[in-house]
Amino acid sequence: MCGIHAVISPSSSCSSLQELSPDLHQNLLNRGPDYLGQVTRFSSNNAWTLQFTSTVLALRGDHVTKQPLHDANGGDDGSVLCWNGEAWRFNGGVINEHENDGEVIFRELSKARTEEEVMGVWRGCEGPFAFVYFWGGVVLGSIADGGGDWEEVEADGIYSLGLGGEGEIRRHEWIVGGEEFVSSIGVFNKALPSPCGEIPLTSASPSVQALKEQLVESLRLRVLNIPKPPSSGTGKIRVAVLFSGGLDCTALARLCHDIMEPDQEIDLLNVGFENPRVVAQLKKDAKGKEVDFYEACPDRITGRKSFAELRSVCPGRVFRFVAVNVPYSETQAHRQQVISLIHPHNTEMDLSIACALYFAARGQGWVTTEQTSSPASESSPVSYTSPARALLSGLGADELFGGYSRHPAAFQRDGYAGLVDELLLDVRRLGKRNLGRDDRVMAHWGKEVRFPFLDERLVKWAIATPAWEKCDFENGEEKSGVEAGKRVLRLLATELGMEGVAKEKKRAIQFGSRTAKMESGRVKGTTLLS
Template sequence: MCGIVGILSKKGENVAPLIEKMLSCMKNRGPDGVGLATEDEIIYSNTFDKVFFSQTTANSVLGHSRLAIVGGSCGSQPFVSCDKKLVLEHNGEIYNYRDLRRTLETRHEFHTSTDSEVIIHLLEDHYEKTHGDLLEAVKRTVFQLDGIYILAIREQATGNIILVRDGIGVRQIYYGENDRFFAFGSEKKALWKINMSHKIHRLLPGYAMFIKQSPSEGNYVTTLHPITVNTNKSIRSKYPILYKDINSALNAYKDALLRSVEKRVRDFDRIGIVFSGGIDSVIVAYLAKQMVPEVICYTSGIKDSNDITNSIDIAEKLDLQLEINELSEADVEKMIPEIINVIEDDNMGQVEVAIPIYAAVKLAREQGIRVMLTGQGADEIFGGYSWYSKIVQKFGYDKILEYMIKDVQLLYKETLEREDKITMSQSIELREPFLDPNLIDTVLKIDPRLNIQNSGSNEFDTLGKRVHRKLAENLGIPREIAFRIKEAAQHGSGIHNMLDSIAIKNGFDKSAIKNTYLEQLNKRELMGSSQRYGHLFETEQIWNIEPHIQMYLEKIASNILPTISK
């Protein structure tokens, strides 16, 4: 994993000093090295040094900071093709890179053992076969990749750049422009740092964006609308039901899950788990423990919170190594500005979910963990949320898959970008077994009747994820753990109530805040699933944004976001 940035001047200005600003504000994304690529040269350094950045003068620069997970210390980016025609920056992880490399070794000279170098040579092959059609070469390349990625590819002869995002959207890239520059970066703060705070966009999952430089027209940069790239790993709009009985569903799911976890932990002797005591993180930890010599689970929350209590109980029963970051009110209050800075958001729903994850990941960083697994995605693909049963009651099983697919498609926006920023703030790479494209493709072909039960009454199926839970039991996880209902992270960790207390202590009293403030919140980007499903519960939102907490967070954010943009 790493940090990626790029900037192109529309007026022929030297942009190298701006690249330094953009990369420096994301140092934690890539503490193991930095590289720059211009039209004329590629240079590398082991440290962020002003002298290093001053070596380059150019009106178009790609910048990269590296977190070394695969390939050790010899994988500095950007990479250049053998024929020097193409330059690549890659943020992500390619799980089939060894197989791809074997098909390329007879035609290309490899200098590292990284997955990123495999991509540049694969791209070079397709570029040659398509007679220099860069977009078609990119399409053919990503079709062969099994993994998560952001790619920034530059054609050296023209200066043209293509940005590509994987079909699930596990990693993100933002872009923007003004009258002077077009720029992009792994986080918004990279753009804020160069005073590009308005009209920042994210590249959507499964899309590519072509940026064309026209030196003959005064270096004017033309940004073409993003176009869909058939990555062979994107979420489809519809899935056929192939698994209609529990045994076939369990067998298909087990095979896909084991392969997904195995590819994400191979070659590691030590790995961490973002652990909450819910079945999603439990099953990931349980399987990883059978594949990796040392697996450490990390959880956090206030003293005696349900998440901590349950995690201790489960760790003892399953013989899992557990580390706990117990938070006091003072800890949480101190952490709030850090969280807002890291996730680049002051929305209450995002902040209160982020706090326990951030605390767990921070402890993992202190103990030297470099890669962690998470259980994110299981609720969406298995129908684990309470509102899914409500959808079944109102619309029947024919509609439920449409809603679940939509939720998976929107995970990038509501969950994945937040958690990438949290883990990368601690220089830790996060991997998501439940978001493996093959696993998603398998699970969404399971008859939803097997996961969400409809009794025909007005009662909800508050359990959900029944195939998921049954497999956990079949694997050896005790039934009382596999079928335990878990609270949302902000409640199970005790963070929500603590935020309430902190807001009141700082003068934001519930009784002093008018209800009309909620109307203002509706105009903002709230947690999407709350907006999409609130009407099913005859309420505006499932998660009620408490105005006094939200106003407190906005007050804190007002002292942070302007600082970021300077």
């Protein structure tokens, strides 16, 4: 993801424009290492001075697009766009692989003459993005007023700040007349099964094939036509998967094999931590024997097993298992940096999850030549840093398909009515919870995390699909061979030859990688950071 920064100041206080602080300058460059640009504008009444800064991580098109994008002939009040994100589709169509999405959007914005036309351009974008756009004395985007502490602006619309009069901030809805829409995407299907019950969800159910089609299309947009990373040498490694070995991420890796060119290699980033409390217990239990506490992490064990299954099912594809081992001393050395990046999130759980994502995204770990699933049978590991700048995450599958423990609990309490309410709650808060936090810690390394399960068309399909066609809690595991939570995805994994992966249980990243409760077993996830 790119870095964007905008400062709006009264012209009377701007005898000279202030330079970015060294820390802010570096943080922006971390997000966008390929280019840094600045543009200055003045409001039409000269009451305000605006300074825009953009850094670029070039992952779209066949060239590095310099930002901020601006109207070179527009004078001191010409339009400016700082763009951060991905428009996977625009006005219903896929953007040409040789074009940059930011340039396409700015070109369309330049044609707009009214506020409604400008809003129409933004409403035509499908994908995750943030922006600041200066046009006709109005600034649109995610806006903080500069007073007091920083706040995260919810992804619930477009905000505009008028630079005339009192500088009113207004919110514009993404969808006009979409009161029934969930997250401005579609209408949630609240239907309940008939009293006589529905047909059990099996591999032959239409929703399984429909999910495959949705995921394949989502992945095509996210893994094909990625520019060669500057440090990749042959350019064979452009995609990496945040890989715990669980159902969601392994299903993505498996489908990538079907989509990507045969010579493209895929890195699997598997993170494990030295947790002093756990290490002490492991050494005690080992009674003097040597213990590899990284390989004992639950996600490392699952990761090795799923890696072996991937290699078996996908012969000819190079999957590279990258063992990201993080010593306790290194966790402590980066602690304040991670806390700064996740702000204003400030709980122990936020930090535990963010640390796992932060070090996984860095991509520094160990690989072996043979790349077998068992470390005991491998050659000596060698240090390795993944050059991939596009990372895939399985986030969203649990919310869409009923993968959390609270989903069967809701079903046991209130049947499908309770389950539907719980799923609806999860989807409504998807864009308001932790995506910003997670993006900031991973983008720090000049990487872009992509969420195939959160493709807008996939989400629209998922929320329009009845609950029993996604997670069939009414029928036990004996009827389909896999558990009810996320059953539609488990059945897809089975169809793809991943029978072991299809049976993997849900495990939170902070426990699988052992970032949780490093200092004290009594600390709660809700405890505020000190």
